Amino acid sequence: MxxxxxxxxxxxxxxxxxxxxxxxxxxxxxxxxxxxxxxxxxxxxxxxxxxxxxxxxxxxxxxxxxxxxxxxxxxxxxxxxxxxxxxxxxxxxxxxxxxxxxxxxxxxxxxxxxxxxxxxxxxxxxxxxxxxxxxxxxxxxxxxxxxxxxxxxxxxxxxxxxxxxxxxxxxxxxxxxxxxxxxxxxxxxxxxxxxxxxxxxxxxxxxxxxxxxxxxxxxxxxxxxxxxRTPHPAAPAGDTQDVLRSEVRRLARAEVPVCAITSGGLDSGLVTALAAEHARESDAPPLHTFHLTYRGKWPDSEAAYARSVARRARTTHHEVALDPDELPSLLTRTVRHLGQPNADPIALSTYALFRAVREAGFTVALAGDGADELFGGYERMRAALDAPAGPEGADWTGAYADALSAAPRLLREHLYTSSYRAFIADQGSAADRIEQELRSAEAAGADRMVAMTGFETRWRLPAYHLRRVDHLSMAWAVEARMPFCQPSVVAHARSLAPAALRGKQALYEAGADLLPPTVLTRPKQPFTLPIAAMLTPGSPLLDTVRELLSPARLVLGGKVRADRVRKLLARQLERPSQHDALALWGLAVHELWSDVVQGMRIPVGCAA
Structure with missing residues (x-):
């Protein structure tokens, strides 16, 4: 690496x-x-x-x-x-x-x-x-x-x-x-x-x-x-658990210390359980697992679920408690390492987690990325499958694209200046291209689940998840290995009937005898940062976001209306919500990235 x-x-x-x-x-x-x-x-x-x-x-x-x-x-x-x-x-x-x-x-x-x-x-x-x-x-x-x-x-x-x-x-x-x-x-x-x-x-x-x-x-x-290139995937052998077990064991072998990332969910739990099983059968020391949480009381903590997975797998568990006061400085570092804006608050958590892995002496970390995209785990997929076929369900692609966004289409158009809104209407948005790709696949006869998993693995997974994992793990000289992204697992997922992919049914069956019941029955929750709670009065990130979205900055940029962003922030402070917080976060990250890239090299057409 x-x-x-x-x-x-x-x-x-x-x-x-x-x-x-x-x-x-x-x-x-x-x-x-x-x-x-x-x-x-x-x-x-x-x-x-x-x-x-x-x-x-x-x-x-x-x-x-x-x-x-x-x-x-x-x-x-x-x-x-x-x-x-x-x-x-x-x-x-x-x-x-x-x-x-x-x-x-x-x-x-x-x-x-x-x-x-x-x-x-x-x-x-x-x-x-x-x-x-x-x-x-x-x-x-x-x-x-x-x-x-x-x-x-x-x-x-x-x-x-x-x-x-x-x-x-x-x-x-x-x-x-x-x-x-x-x-x-x-x-x-x-x-x-x-x-x-x-x-x-x-x-x-x-x-x-x-x-x-x-x-x-x-x-x-x-x-x-x-x-x-035309992929030449290995022919999958066995059921989902067998295929995943084979890849986890292959990736768990290294000449440097290996650990696992354990969020407390199904995907990382499966990787953790199988890696710990491999360590025991190889007479190796117990597997070390890492989970990130935040000091203080914050909503949606997964720490108890991660501990439950670690106990069941008999790992040496590390619970990394991040001080929220460090988050503003982590934001600048993550944007610099990524080199381009990524509006998922998980970037800060990812950076801090791999820092802890490296400081504990580990060079390789096994992770569960890719499972949702391959095995149909996202809520947007379930909603799309529930939408009617034919003309009655023709708008499912719009709802699907909005579910990918930091700010849905109507909110984006509301926030944009008239000139920027006209520019995007003329050039077309990435959301338009996503909708068109999904419609074209369905019109060509592809099963809706096949169309979605194809889009997710071809474009969304590498751009949104894998580049982030690569850059933020390597920021700390840690090699992240992802069993779900290996050819045999990919081929196996694509060989399954669409019904086995709905809601990751195949993975839940694979984890039935490996994971605690509390993990198998819990609601799906992504590993992320509680951004809605952290953009409230007195919270650690509010001042940073408010400064990045100051009216003077936004007016100078000419793309969004400062008055409407100010109202969006006021609404978030009065009635905190994940949707408003994520839109504000996306705007702020883009503003910070503009500063960071300016410092790396003066772009063409800009004054020194």
């Missing part, structure tokens, strides 16, 4: 001097938190390739960038884990390749030499890979990410000189001298409509994120060519 970076130029830019060491050091420094164990950057005329390593597999070997003596001109870097590296090594050794160590990424130059840009078709894992082919007549850069988008890579292409630059994190990418950016005009609407940047876009014009399961090829003089 690492942070990666690099650049590749063409034409006159490629004939220029190699990138400046100071520039590459600045890029690396902005993501060094994710790779504190080793640092190396290679460069030459028109190219660079670097890695900040978090040593997990073969900690004493696997120096990056990867090079093999018998393959001069092929260099690779890896962020993530390749779980089938042992079988790949045997296959490649039989074809004459030799390897200096047993690190997973060491196989990449040989795999590329055999299969070219199709090398990623042979990888099983969570990964973002960059391969530079510098052989005469074959010069190209190849980028690839795993099928679920667990490990992101952000890139910028300059059409003026044909150069492409990439990094694991946006702040690092902005440290490249040639990267010129400006905030997207629709970024506020996208954040309020979907809580984050959507699809392959980021909140910055000129910076893209590689879509899940995609490979990008950059050749001299050409814009990156991006293609989505």
């Amino acid at each position: 690492c942070r990666i970076l690099g650049s590749f130029a063409a034409g006159a830019a490629a004939r220029a001097a190699r990138p400046e060491p100071a520039e590459l050091s600045a890029v690396s420094a902005r993501q060094r938190h994710g790779g504190p164990d080793e640092h190396q950057v290679l460069s030459g005329p028109g190219w660079s390739l670097g890695c900040d390593r978090l040593a997990v597999t073969d900690p004493c070997g696997g120096q990056q960038p990867y090079r093999l003596p018998h393959l001069p001109g092929i260099i690779a870097v890896l962020n993530g884990e390749i779980y089938n590296h042992a079988s790949l090594r045997r296959h490649l050794a039989a074809r004459g390749h030799r390897f200096p160590d047993r690190c997973d990424g060491t196989v990449l130059p040989a795999l590329y030499a055999e299969y070219g840009p199709a090398f990623a078709d042979h990888l099983d894992g969570m990964f973002a890979v960059a391969v530079l082919d510098l052989r005469p007549g074959k010069a190209q850069l190849v980028l690839a990410v795993d099928d679920m988008g667990m490990k992101p890579v952000h890139w910028h292409h300059d059409p003026a000189d044909g150069s492409t630059r990439f990094a694991s994190e946006i702040p690092a990418l902005l440290a490249f001298e040639g990267v010129r950016i400006a905030p997207r005009e629709d970024s506020l609407d996208t954040v309020l409509a979907t809580r984050t940047s959507f699809s392959a876009h980021t909140a910055l014009d000129g910076i893209e994120v590689l879509p899940p399961g995609a490979t990008a090829v950059v050749r001299p003089g050409c814009r990156p060519y991006v293609r989505r």
Whole structure:
């Protein structure tokens, strides 16, 4: 698990001097938190390739960038884990390749030499890979990410000189001298409509994120060519519990300390129970589990449920009590690490939780992300399934899109200035594109549940959840592993009848003999921050949000009406609600992000 970076130029830019060491050091420094164990950057005329390593597999070997003596001109870097590296090594050794160590990424130059840009078709894992082919007549850069988008890579292409630059994190990418950016005009609407940047876009014009399961090829003089690979999922064997057990055991093996995140819900509870079972059967020390709560009395605490899971699984449980007075400073740090706005208050909790994991000495953490998207766990899915078919239920997609938002459509349009409302109407909102995708899938004959899980896993999960987990776990040099996002579990979920997915029925059956009854019968509740309670008089976040939404700031931005935001805040203070609090939070996070990105690099068109 690492942070990666690099650049590749063409034409006159490629004939220029190699990138400046100071520039590459600045890029690396902005993501060094994710790779504190080793640092190396290679460069030459028109190219660079670097890695900040978090040593997990073969900690004493696997120096990056990867090079093999018998393959001069092929260099690779890896962020993530390749779980089938042992079988790949045997296959490649039989074809004459030799390897200096047993690190997973060491196989990449040989795999590329055999299969070219199709090398990623042979990888099983969570990964973002960059391969530079510098052989005469074959010069190209190849980028690839795993099928679920667990490990992101952000890139910028300059059409003026044909150069492409990439990094694991946006702040690092902005440290490249040639990267010129400006905030997207629709970024506020996208954040309020979907809580984050959507699809392959980021909140910055000129910076893209590689879509899940995609490979990008950059050749001299050409814009990156991006293609989505055809997934080759492993055939699932057994019932839901068997398939999940197999993946949990595979991901629980590591050469560094492993723990589990236990929120107190079904998904993380299943992962915890199976990981603890594996530890006992392996005669390993008891599994350590971590749960975040808040000092004082706050609504919707899940601490008792998490303790119940830990007792049943016989883990060594850590209950991390966060001081709410620390939240304003955590907000700035999380926005900086994410590099773009994410309106889910869970970001603060996630950051603090992985900090505690690292401080306790753990490098790998198992988590339950992805279960809701694959197994139909969201309330918006149940509501959509209950909507009538045909014309009578034609508006189900609008309600579905509103359920994804920080502020539903009517509230957004109420808050916008007339000019910004007209701009969004002309350009179209991310919410419009979501509704159209769902309608098109249903019109083409897809089952409604299949349409929703397809959308959720293709776009929502990587953009909203997985990038956040990657950035905030790696902020503390922790590798988050997600059994639900592995190919066999994905294939199993997609093989189930829609009825087995409604309300995660298949997962409840899998947990019947593993989890306490109180966890199996409790109402669904996401792991998050009690934002409605924390935006009330005297609460720790109110002053921060009020300052970020000051009339002077909002008038200067020109996108929302300061008077209507002021009334929304007054309503929240008088009658606290999750809906109003989340809308205010989305607005505030976008404002803070605008400040943060301004500090990283002065955007095009803005005064210094």
